[in-house]
Amino acid sequence: DTGVSQNPRHKITKRGQNVTFRCDPISEHNRLYWYRQTLGQGPEFLTYFQNEAQLEKSRLLSDRFSAERPKGSFSTLEIQRTEQGDSAMYLCASSLAGRETEAFFGQGTRLTVV
Amino acid sequence: AQSVTQPDIHITVSEGASLELRCNYSYGATPYLFWYVQSPGQGLQLLLKYFSGDTLVQGIKGFEAEFKRSQSSFNLRKPSVHWSDAAEYFCAVVLYNQGGKLIFGQGTELSVKP
Numbered sequence: 001d002t003g004v005s006q007n008p009r010h011k012i013t014k015r016g017q018n019v020t021f022r023c024d025p026i027s028e029h030n031r032l033y034w035y036r037q038t039l040g041q042g043p044e045f046l047t048y049f050q051n052e053a054q055l056e057k058s059r060l061l062s063d064r065f066s067a068e069r070p071k072g073s074f075s076t077l078e079i080q081r082t083e084q085g086d087s088a089m090y091l092c093a094s095s096l097a098g099r100e101t102e103a104f105f106g107q108g109t110r111l112t113v114v
Numbered sequence: 115a116q117s118v119t120q121p122d123i124h125i126t127v128s129e130g131a132s133l134e135l136r137c138n139y140s141y142g143a144t145p146y147l148f149w150y151v152q153s154p155g156q157g158l159q160l161l162l163k164y165f166s167g168d169t170l171v172q173g174i175k176g177f178e179a180e181f182k183r184s185q186s187s188f189n190l191r192k193p194s195v196h197w198s199d200a201a202e203y204f205c206a207v208v209l210y211n212q213g214g215k216l217i218f219g220q221g222t223e224l225s226v227k228p
Contacts, residue, residue, distance in 0.1 A: 004157075031214060042118075042204050042218030043158070056213055091157060093216075101146045101165065101208050103216065105157040 004106035006092050012112045013082055020078045021109045025094030032075050033103065034067055036060065037089040049075060050097055082113045116141050120205055120219035127195050128227050135190040135222050137205030145207035147188040148216065149179055152202045161203075164188060175199070200226045 005024040013019050025032050030051050035043035046065070047057045051072035061067075064082075069075040079086055089110050093103040119138045127133050139145060146165050150158040162173025169181040179190045188205060205219040 006157075033215060035216075040221075042206070042221050043216070045215045045217070048213055048215060050213075056215070093158075095214055097214075101148075101163065101214060102160075103214065105150075105159070107157040108155075110155070 004094050004104050006106035006109050010110045015113055018080045020076050021090055022076050023092030024074045029094035029096055031095045031097050033093040034077055035091040043091055084113050087113045118207055118219040120222050122222045124223045126225040129197050130194050133192045133195045135203050137188045139186050139207050145209050148206040149190045150204045195226055197226045
């Protein structure tokens with residue numbers, strides 16, 4: 001296992017388009033987290049899953065955002081009707097429940113909305 | 115308000131000099147504490163963490179951090195900085211029984227001059 005994998009690494013999209021990002025966690029990890037990082041800021045929590053259940057969503061996650069983890073393995077984050085303010089790095093992390101304090105991060109997806 | 119504060123946005127040190135990056139947290143109880151490093155365009159790598167016990171923790175790449183309960187601080191140190199240490203450093207906390215989500219400080223950008 002090579003760690004947490006995120007695809008694509010970079011995405012440029014026009015305002016109003018929909019985009020979807022994928023995260024493949026470390027295979028035995030049952031918790032998966034999404035964070036958003038804007039320029040010059042620390043990452044901010046968006047949502048997390050334990051297995052396929054989405055257990056918490058931040059109020060940052062507007063109704064244009066949806067995340068899924070249908071089989072408790074990979075996860076997708078979709079943004080509908082993108083806005084320029086959505087431009088950010090989207091980071092995924094995974095961990096084992098019970099050892100939730102050891103989260104491993106992917107390299108992120110850089111989204112640019114033009 | 116609950117928060118993680120990194121008061122220094124940008125620090126420049128000479129190669130070979132010592133380094134200290136500051137981090138303060140504001141929570142009722144002692145959270146789990148972390149330092150992460152991020153190179154440009156990359157994800158986050160865990161440097162070290164503190165859960166309990168010895169208040170001086172050792173991490174990777176020669177870094178260490180000291181937890182001071184009385185000051186609500188968790189400062190990161192390195193005795194001799196290398197040019198490859200230039201990166202963004204984030205202090206983060208995990209609150210007990212909060213699903214393992216990380217709350218990050220704003221980050222400190224470290225530049226190393228020859």
